[in-house]
Structures are given as C-alpha cells and as structure tokens.
Amino acid sequence: MQIKYIATKEDFTNFNKIFMKYQNKKLNTVIRIFSFFLLLFFFYFSYQLISFxxxxxxxxxxxxxxxxxxxQMENILWTIGFLVISCILFFEVNILTNFKIKKLINHPENQFFFSEKKLFFSDEKVDIHQEVSESIVQWESFTKIIETKQYLFLFNSSSTGxxxxxxxxxxxxxTSLYELFMAKISNQVLIDK
Known part of the structure; x- marks a missing residue:
C-alpha cells in the first residue's frame, strides 16, 4: 500500500501539539495541579484580607x-503573587507549546518536513521516501498510534514519529491500512478526538 502527500505547516503544528501533549502529559498534570494549589493560597489570602x-x-x-x-501589605503582596504565579503556570503550558512549535517550523533543519513524502506499507516494514532521505522502519519500532479526526500519528520513539x-x-x-496499523501496533492505540 502506498500513500503520497506533502505536509503543511498546519500538519506540522498539529503533529507537534499532539506530540507535546502526550510526551509531557505527566509534567503538564503536575504543573496544573501545582497552579491549582497556588490558586487555593490566593483564595486563602484574599479571604484573610476581606475578613480583616x-x-x-x-x-x-x-x-x-x-x-x-x-x-496588610504582606497579605496583599502574597495574594497578588499567588494569583500571578498560578495564572502564569496554568497558561504557560499552552503558550510555551505554541512558542516552541513556531520556533521548530522556522528552523532550517525542519524544512524537509514540507517536502513530498511517499510511504509504502508492507507486513514487515514501512518505507519512507522523501526528497532528502529514504528510510525503513520496522513495525516493531513503532511504540504507539494516536488517531485524531484529521491524522494518524505513528510514534517510533519518544522524540520521532x-x-x-x-x-x-x-x-x-x-480500512485495510487501518487494520494493518491496529494489527501491528495494537498495544498502544490512543484516540484523541
């Protein structure tokens, strides 16, 4: 089976958002929980100010x-500090992700991503042909597949896919290609719709 396409900047952006979402899942969760506790401290100090x-x-x-x-200057400063830090941490994940992706898109080494790709799927391997390179990836190398409404992402390491x-x-x-994917990478199928 053969697929041919040219990836766009939107494809690159969506790929990296999904990649960062799943690769940094624990870190994102910890940051959001930490920012939630900072918000609790904000409400506590706000309550102290109001009741005083x-x-x-x-x-x-x-x-x-x-x-x-x-x-009450100390309580006021703590209240403002906790509010600012919790908001920065809570929204930092999305802002930082978008900043990293824009930087990646403009990096010269990533321009090959926007060239034509030909993918050949067989029962043993995936052949990837681009203008600048050709590679063969064995099915055993793929660790997980993520399906969205627009894409299928096949990850073969923690940093590439x-x-x-x-x-x-x-x-x-x-249908036949999807069944092949499910047969070869059935242990880690994530659906993100």
Missing amino acids: YLEFQTYFKNVGFNQFLHM LLIPKKAIPQELY
Whole structure:
C-alpha cells in the first residue's frame, strides 16, 4: 500500500501539539495541579484580607484606606503573587507549546518536513521516501498510534514519529491500512478526538 502527500505547516503544528501533549502529559498534570494549589493560597489570602477589613471596617473608615493597605501589605503582596504565579503556570503550558512549535517550523533543519513524502506499507516494514532521505522502519519500532479526526500519528520513539493525514489515504485503502496499523501496533492505540 502506498500513500503520497506533502505536509503543511498546519500538519506540522498539529503533529507537534499532539506530540507535546502526550510526551509531557505527566509534567503538564503536575504543573496544573501545582497552579491549582497556588490558586487555593490566593483564595486563602484574599479571604484573610476581606475578613480583616470587615472586622475593622469602622476603624479603617475613620483612619483611612491607606492605613489598611499599610497594615496588610504582606497579605496583599502574597495574594497578588499567588494569583500571578498560578495564572502564569496554568497558561504557560499552552503558550510555551505554541512558542516552541513556531520556533521548530522556522528552523532550517525542519524544512524537509514540507517536502513530498511517499510511504509504502508492507507486513514487515514501512518505507519512507522523501526528497532528502529514504528510510525503513520496522513495525516493531513503532511504540504507539494516536488517531485524531484529521491524522494518524505513528510514534517510533519518544522524540520521532510519522504523520499521516487522513485526507491523503485513498478511501478504498483506508480500512485495510487501518487494520494493518491496529494489527501491528495494537498495544498502544490512543484516540484523541
């Protein structure tokens, strides 16, 4: 079976987003849990500020709001600090991923990704032919397959994989090719729709 296609920048971006999502899954989870706890500290210090103000409300009306700020400056700074850090950590994962992908797209070594690819699938191996290289990958080398609405991703290590746009697969070959993938890489099939 043969598939021929030219990958686009959108394909490259989607491949790397999926790759980073699954390769950094534990790190992303830890960062989000940590940012959640920082948000809890933010709410705790906010509660402390509000209850302190409400308890001494009449005093601060007579003395002025500046006195409240002066007396509670440490709690105010902790509150703002926890809010800022938790927001940065929570959104950092997506922002950092997009930044890394844009950097990868523009890197000269990755320009071969946008050349025409011919993939030949047999029962023993996958032959990959590009303008700049040819390679053979045995089915045993593939560790997992991830299926999305638009793509099939075949990962053969923790840092490399094979992107196959579903639109590049002829309709009459799709079922037999999909069955071949499932037979050869059945231990790690993830569906991300």
